[in-house]
Amino acid sequence: MNLSRGFAFISMVLVIIILAGFVGLGIYTVRLDYIVRDKFEGKRWEIPAKVFARPLELFNGALVTPDNLKQELKLLNYKKTDNYESPGTYVDKGSMVYVHTRGFDFGDSTEPEQVLEITTDGQQVIDVRSTQQNGTGIARLEPILVGGIYPRHNEDRVLIQLPKVPQPLIDALIATEDRKFYNHHGVSLRGIARAMVSNMTGGPRQGGSTLTQQLVKNFYLSPERTLKRKANEALMALLVEMHYSKNDILEAYLNEVNLGQNGNYSINGFGLASQFYFGQPLNELKLPQMAFLVGLVKGPSLYNPWRNPKLALERRNVVLHNMLVTGRIDQQQYDDAIKTKLNVIKKPTIGQSLFPDFLDVVRRQLKEEYQEVDLTSEGLRIFTTLDPIVQTSANKAFDTTIKQLIKRNPKKLEGLQGAVTIANPENGEILAVVGGSGMFTGFNRALDAKRQVGSLLKPIVYFNALESQRYTLISPISDAPVSITGMGMKDWKPKNYDGQSHGTVPLNYALAHSYNLATVRLGWELGIPSFINTLHTLGIDEDIKPYPSILLGAVNLSPMQVLGMYQVYAANGFRYAPRSIRSVVDAKGNPLQRYGLNVRQSLDPGGVYLLNYALQQVMRSGTGASAYATLPSNLNLAGKSGTTNDARDSWFAGYSGNYVAVVWLGHDDNSPIGLTGSSGALPVWINVMKQLNLAPVEPVQPTDVQWQWIDQASGNLSAQGCPGATYIPMLASTVPGQATPCGMLHLYGSQEAPYGETELDENGQPVYQQYARRVPEPANTGEASINLELPPDPETGKPPVVRRFWSSE
Template sequence: MQKQRGIGLVSSIIVIIFLVVFIALGIYLVRLDNIVRDRFEGQRWDIPAKVYARPLEIYAQSDVSRQDILDELKLLNYQSSDNYHKPGTFNSNNSQVFIHTRGFDFGDNSDPERVIEVNFVQDKISTIRTTQPSSTGILRLEPMLIGGIYPQHNEDRVLVKLDKVPQPLIDALIATEDRNFYKHFGISIRGTARALMSNVTGGKRQGGSTLTQQLVKNFYLSPEKTYKRKANEALMALLLELHYNKNEILEAYLNEVNLGQNGNYSVNGYGLASQFYFGQPLGELNTAQLAFLVGLVNGPSYYNPWKNPERATERRDVVLHNMLVMGKLTQEQYETEKARPLGVMNKPGVTAVRFPDFMDIVRRQLKQEYQENDLTNQGLRIFTTLDPVAQTRIQNSFENTVNQLVKRNPKQLTGLQGAVVVSHPENGEIIAAIGSTANFTGFNRVVDAKRQVGSLLKPVIYMQALQSGRYNWASPIQDTSIVIKGVGEKDWIPKNYSGTEHGLTTLQTALANSYNLSAVRLGWEAGIPTFTNNLRRLGVQSDIPNYPSALLGAVNLSPLEVLGIYQNFATGGFNYPTRTIRSVVDANGQLLQRYSLQVQNTIDPATAYLINYGLQKVMSSGTGRAGFNSFPNLGLAGKSGTTNDARDSWFAGYSGNYLTVVWLGEDNNKPIGLTGSSGALPVWINVMKQLKNTPNNIPQPNDVQWQWIDSTQNLLSAQGCAGAMYIPMLTNTIPRQATACGLSHYQLESSMPQESYVDEFGNPIPPTPSDQHQSGDAIENFIRESESPKPAEQPKPQVISRGGYTIGSTN
């Protein structure tokens, strides 16, 4: 009896233990089941924000050339093909380009896959035909992917839907990794037993995993190799198969599997791997290329095609043979695919950042408006203003020109650096940005290199002088030595860059030749606070020192800030904030934000017109002459800048549709021996040669008139009179007196045919009231001068006080 009780007690304990284990296992399985379902049914992946360039727009009569289209297709990795039957292919001859586009979803609208026939006459688009017409008449190539903003765990992927995956990829994967995928319930008993036996006996490690187990291992579990993890892998694979069908599991696997490493970023999924190794979408790859991608599953590093091409080819051929064995390839197809080269790109086709300096500006703008989490895991698509063809051409031009400058003086220019930024002034869109002559290190000189800008700020001084009504471009100004005495401070004695004085000159000549002494006199007359307020009005946010040398550019600004100043001049007095982003779309295609144009009137249009003229004279007869000679018919406007000891070389200038700022210098602020004209200007010229510039022809406001003005007496004059300058003027500042030579012209006008004038750039100048036929009574509006003009009276020495400083003649 005692024995039976003992047996009963043991049996009870065993039952209890069994129940406890069963309950514990059930709880554990429920916990695992929750993990499986929560992750699989929720947001499976952190999808980095993808950043795109602008799409190339193609329409009749646009200025897009045949070479522009071919260069864009090259950047998009389109393949030349005789029949262009597949998306991502094209065919070209001298007068036609046929393109089979891939189509693209922009979120708020979608472009279908289509074939486009583009016809050219004298390298201009004449006609376009397409299989899928556009309601707007504008056809677009898909925008180029230029980078991403990645999660903290540094994964990247391009999601693909199973119905978009080529069947040969699925055939190759199943034939190589899991031939019983559609038959098992998540685990392979034979494979698992074989792997356990090999691991226990110390033999060669084997996986024995099904595709479902591989997905679980990568999707849910840590990489540690323990029996507990292996047990969890098997249990979770069974649970995954219990809840989801094979196609759902296969699609998740295709997007999860690791297929390589791109620097700090892992390449996950076949969608991204296709771009990484071949630079093409998955649907455009041939069977051999797809087999190569499948072969990488066994070891992306071991089969790296750039480091181990022979090993990678052998593995690809194994996959092709598996397809042959499984009946997915005929013998003839197998031989054809095996004979193909690997076909991978010379270097990875997808990098963390394609154009790092531009991307850095994009990231900075985004971080002001979005949370970091939204940028790194919500799958946002950011469409930018970048023109990748222009960026590539400008980058090559920039590097070549800088290299030429270094070769001329290799001992002094050991660490020459630079920056270039280009925008469309009419909307503020930045189309190209380069912040280094070498690889990107995180220091973006377009934004971060705040250096003294020298004479680039002189137009702001002349703007104030012209706006005051006391000056015009023919007004005389002294360019002679001066001293500014500060209370308790060292005297400041500015000098011209040449070290010489130029005596009495005109405002036009002073700006064109960048005379320092003239600029200081003008700026000091208006005062430092006025100068500072004008800079603020033009968009400068950086600190502006409150001392006189600020008038000569002793202000630290970045190239991007300089671009912002000059956009006011290039638009005729309007400020469009610089921007790099056009729109942001979420993962579901919903438009989150569209960056519309914002404009502010910062300069009176009449004054802006006068400043534009002055900057044109800088190009035609001043420090920018080399630029004018390169583009004589565009009416370019610009200004050079050189700082003390030639530590910084600047040039900022614009055509009708492009504004470019260039800076050259060394990061350690050593002298480089280059002025704005000898350093930055050659770079600027070669950059502008990469662009399709239109003439700079700002409309003439009604309150501006062109007049002949005597440059010594600042009186009305006439064509042919000594010292006469034909300049634009504010109407309310036109003199009411004329020189003797000028007055005789007005007296004769009533009997002479009206003359028509064009400016030096060939633009017609509309007649002004003083150009019309004058009646005898109208002459009474002018005070007759003596028969011979009086010599210009030399200004008397002046002493002017401004803010605790005193300015006066040095003699």
Template sequence: MNPSTRRAQPPSSLPRANQGFAWVWSLLGLAMLAFAAWCVKIDYEIRRDFEALQWELPARIYARPLEIYAGAHVSAAQLTDQLRRLGYRESSELRNPGEFQTSGNRVSLWTRGFEFWDGAEPSLYVNVEFDGNRIREMWGDQRTGMVPLVRLEPAEIALINPGNGEDRVPISLEDVPPDLVEAIIAVEDQRFYSHFGVDPIGILRALVANLRAGEIVQGGSTLTQQLVKNLYLNREQTLRRKAEEALMALALELHFSKDEILTAYLNEVFLGQQGNRAIHGFALAAEFYFSRSLDELSLDELALLAGLPRGASYYNPMRFPERAVERRNVVLARMLSQGYISAPDHEDARAAPLRVNARAPRQNAGYPAFMELVRQDLARDYDAEALRTEGLRIFTTLDLHVQNTMEATLEEAVKAVERPVSEGKLEAAVVITDAVTGEVRAVAGGRQRGYAGFNRALNAVRPIGSLVKPAVYLAALESGRFTLASVLSDRPVTLQSRGAPAWSPSNYDDKIFGDVYLHDALERSMNLATVDLGMQVGLDKVGEMLGRLGFEREVPQFPSVLLGSVDMAPVEVAQLYQTLAGNGFRSPLRTVEAVTTPTGEPLERYGIETEQVVDTASMYLLEYALQGVFERGTAQTARNRLDASLPLAGKTGTTNDLRDSWFAGYGDDLVGVVWLGNDDNSDTGLTGATGALRVWTDIMRALDIQPRLTIPPANVVWQSVALGPVRDGAQRDCRLTTSLPFLPGRLPDPAVNCEDDGSFMDRLFNRFGDF
């Protein structure tokens, strides 16, 4: 646009009489007074507003940072994936932060450093040597020597945008590369440091240039005027607005330093658009166009950014690369002619190819299911307004490797189990948590990658079937009245309870196993034996156990609860199994680890909490059976595919008419819950073992889940019991035995105990004496 080339005419009046003159003069005086008052008002407002200048900043959500150290369970591919995602450049020579190089088993990188809630992570040069899926060793350079531990900066996974859609990363002037400042001054306002807000010389020069060219090729607006216009004025091009702009610019210059004005400009200016998100300021533009930080950009890249304020859409380098390069070269030429750069630098930069992102990095499209959980967690402490405007940095527990691997596996895995083949109707939900801390590592709300609709992980509240059984058996083992070798009756029963019809449960496939050991009944998921056990233990005890394991809603007191007619969302199931994986220590599932201000000052931290809800000895006995599920029970079919990761613990779950197929299981590092089912609650044709277990296995194999290394509590003793469960000691057959863990004072029943009753030879002859 062309600045004020017209002048306001002074009010003309006809000299008629002295009185008339006096009248005119007083009118003039009044007008001047009004003008002065207007000036004072503008001056006051500018001072007030600019001093309090504060942008509405979106909250930034980060994934968990990758920790690199010798022994870490991280592969070279995993590290380089992460580096690429963070915008690191692969380079043959490491010269700057944000670059890496690979050779054989080694990745060398120069980290950027980051302001975490627990302190600053420095920018470091490190070499990382891999040995398969683990880091073997890590070292730095002469200066740093051995590097025990490096934390990469966290990847941004989402924004919570302010209502106006503006996004920016505020930056202070000392962090802006001088080349960028010079480029902007050269092309937008070359007398910036000498004018006083408006630049008459600049206006004249622009006028001449525009007249010569016959079109508008230069603007005469100073940076100050542009800033004022963007901050406080609307877009209309009226004379009054022009005057206002000039006055405000003058007032701004009067009260604030050049550096303050320049900083505000660098942060305010509009530089791009992505959907309804407006990219403001150069720091964010660097991330947006190059996935790099401003101080990592080269001269040509800075010049490209400096050319954008003139028309961010017109010169958009992603859409119009030729225009953008042309504009960049104009900027470079100005820098050369004004002596900011040397001729060789100019030549190099001019010749540099355009290296912008092909597409803008995804925003908010990434992990909607996880983000819903984050929003739930944040809503406890932050209102929506704070999240949209205060620029909070939110550090979450999402593990990008786990999430991406799970998503990459899930769709194919679901397709592979679906019956009839790949109708696309079968839906899925997955929750993966850290087995120790309860931190949520990955969530899928549907089978489709990045699915943003109905979030089944949180909202598909379904009967959990046999997934409830560990609570039944744990309550039994904890009571002290039962051992792994207690003999249960797996025979048909009919139960009558108040206010409910008579209930006659049956086993899957209507098998009847008769007398069975307790551990066997859990491993092979026998319904009738479980009902037998649960009724002896008491429904109240089972409900109470579910509560202790972390289920927060009321458990109905019907016998059918023993077989899982209690509805839970996958994330609720994950909490139960998290407590089992924690050896009886419950740690609430968490998605948010810390919240800081935009500059990194800690506001809130959500630390590891853990509370013992079951004694470790009872837990150990239960886990023997849950490992038995893989060793001998319903998850045996997964053994081959999981071989390297065994032993693992878990449980299959199937509901009536095969409506839900569940598997929940854990290793030393991860807990995973998989649910499969149809949204219309129809028959899936899948049991827990033929559906969810296979999906779980595919995911956990891809994640290289770590074997359980549960340390036996000191008081556990191993004793032999007869292989065949009997209730009468006279029928005991100790020729074949099985060794099971027991607790002192809760040893096997004499009817099955083959441990210490007389010498071996005595028994041998007793048995064969008749021959």
């Protein structure tokens, strides 16, 4: 009886334990079910923000050379072919190029896939035809992917939708990884048994996991190899299959699977892997390329094509054989495919930025307006102002010239650094940024290297002088020694670079040759507060101490800040806030923000027009003259060199009609480099600019500016052909009211004054027979007058007599 009771008690305990186990398993299963559905139906991936360059715009008159176009296509990994049947291909026929574009969704608009017929004359586009109707007259290539702003886990991916995945890729994946995918319910007992037998008998190690189990392992679980993890994997695979269709599971797998590593960045999904290994979208891949990607699933490190090309090729051929034996391809397709090389690109770029210096500028601008979490997990698309052609040219020219300079003086210039910034003067868009030579380390010299700028600030002095209307471009100014005292400092006695003074020189000559003494005298007369005010007007927000030395550039600025200043000069006084971003679009294509033009008239157009002329003289006969040994003189370039004390910094800032560029060279430790602005930064600037398709400087002449022939000696009106005459722009209010005799003769001819006061000589003849027509009218008289300075009498040597003549004409 007692035995019977004991058996019943034990049975009851066992039942309770079993029931508890089922309850526990049920609760655990419910918990796993929640985990499965929460992630699968929620935000599955943290998608990095993608940063794109500007799209190349093609229209009649666009300054795009054939080489520019082909370089852009190369950066986009378009393939040169004999036909243009497929997207991502082009046919080169010299001045005519046929391009089959891929199309692109910009969020607010979509550029369709189309075939373009582009004709150039060597310097610009003269005709564009398209297979798609376009009311704008502008066709755009897709923008180049510059890089990404990555999630916390450094995972990168390009999401793909199953309907857009090429069928051969799906066939290769199913044939190789899970041939019963469409028949099982998440777990393959046969596959598990086969793997166990193979592993126990010493055969090839097999996993036995279905695609669903692989997805679960990558999606939810850690990579540890324990019985508990395998049990969780199987249970969660069953739950996934219970809730979601095979297509949902397959699409998630295609986007989740890890297919490589690029530095710190994980390459996830076939969409990104296609770009990473081949530089092409998935839908442009051929059968052997798709088979290679599927082969990576087994081990992207083992089958890395750059480290283990032989193993990678063998694995690709295994995938192709799997497709053959499962009937996905025929014998001919197989034979053709295995003869094909891997054809991976030489150097992967996805995962690391093509242009890290520029991307750093973008990142900093974004941080001012977005939270970091929004940038790294929302899948934003950021469309920037970067011009890849300009950036590539700047990188190449900078690196080449730096190496040449170091080679000439390796002892002093070893470790020479620098920066280049380039913008469009018409809108302030930053086109290229070089933050230094060598690997990008995070210290972006274009932004972070604030150094004294030297003579780059001298144009402010000369602008203030011209705008004051007390000076013209040829006004005589003294370049004699000067000493300034006061403001709590000892006597400051600046010197010219050559150690000499040059007497009295014309204003524009002093600027062209960068005379320090003349600049200091002129700036001191106009006032330090006026100088600082103009500096602030140009966009420099620094706290500037009112020391006289600032007239010679004793102000620390970055190359980007200098770029903003010279953009104002290049844009006739209009200041556009430098910007690196055009728009930001969310993952659904909705524009979040547009960065429109922020423009204001900062400097008087008349004064800037005169300053442009003076800066053009710097290039024609001054410190920038060596540029015209390489660049065409009809470009009318404008610019200014800058050198600091002990030749620690070498600067050059200048512009064509379509590019404003600034170059700085120096050592990071601020030690002397022995280079002036003309011998260091200018050669870099020249080599950058000669790579670009330049437009001439053609500033719009303001209404208050007149061009006049002026006698350089006296400053009076003259005429073409007269000795000492120069043709210069002037503010109308500064046009002189006197003329030289030669000027009067050429301008107005030799005529007797029809009226007015005419003095006669002893023979009854008029002493002077000219009268004025082009001089200001006296108030309320309707008449004009001019004082004529007569030459001395050639026989008696008597001093000239001033005669006044009137005319209402």
